[in-house]
């Protein structure tokens with residue numbers, strides 16, 4: 512079993528019901544002390560009940576002042592931090608020529624700038640205190656290949672690969688590893704709102720996707736992503752840095768949909 516006992520790990524968007532929830536659940540399962548950051552107060556209250564020992568902090572990770580404040584609260588309350596999971600993200604399904612500047616800026620602020628801001632603040636603290644640490648960035652299958660209406664989202668997730676590679680090189684000499692996890696379609700309730708923007712039958716779409724567009728015909732659950740994050744935060748992965756792992760049931764390895772070849 513991966514042992515994260517005594518490790519203080521901060522998860523942005525950790526109160527979410529999708530990947531964020533899976534990460535929080537997996538880290539708790541492996542014994543970590545959770546620091547959960549979220550912009551949604553209702554979700555944070557629910558998370559506080561679900562993860563009894565977690566420190567829950569309300570913050571918008573795209574704002575430098577709030578990032579500095581949340582790290583300060585975390586250090587004051589728990590002392591040393593050992594890990595950071597950059598998970599908070601927003602989706603957008605819109606053709607590139609229809610996206611507004613405000614939508615573009617908001618998406619990039621949360622999906623890219625915030626990852627850098629949190630990693631930078633965390634790394635500066637570790638360097639100052641001569642401690643080692645671990646960063647895991649949540650990217651997406653859209654970093655590898657995308658679909659119509661996802662140009663801007665895909666750009667942000669592709670940029671996470673560059674950020675992960677570059678920060679791994681910059682931080683390696685301080686004993687800080689940086690990796691990313693790129694999930695495929697994760698089966699979680701909150702996805703249905705987004706899927707409903709292109710189909711009247713989100714459940715049917717998800718079933719078809721699982722059957723035809725994954726090598727393994729089983730939904731990816733949030734905890735499946737969380738357990739890979741736990742591995743990357745643990746010493747079992749101590750020789751891995753600057754890498755991206757796809758948690759996609761093989762989608763990125765398929766050339767055609769499975770139904771294409773009977």
Ligand SMILES: NC(=O)c1ccc[n+]([C@@H]2O[C@H](COP(=O)([O-])OP(=O)(O)OC[C@H]3O[C@@H](n4cnc5c(N)ncnc54)[C@H](O)[C@@H]3O)[C@@H](O)[C@H]2O)c1
Nearest residue numbers: 524527528529530531549550551571572599600651694697
């Ligand atoms: N759900 C999927 O199928 C899927 C697939 C691939 C990648 N991802 C990525 O996983 C991550 C989590 O997405 P999810 O859809 O699973 O949702 P999630 O359930 O993890 O929720 C995201 C959380 O982030 C919070 N958040 C949003 N903006 C924030 C901000 N500015 N500051 C602080 N918190 C903020 C939200 O309130 C929410 O609780 C994202 O980076 C997303 O791009 C998701």
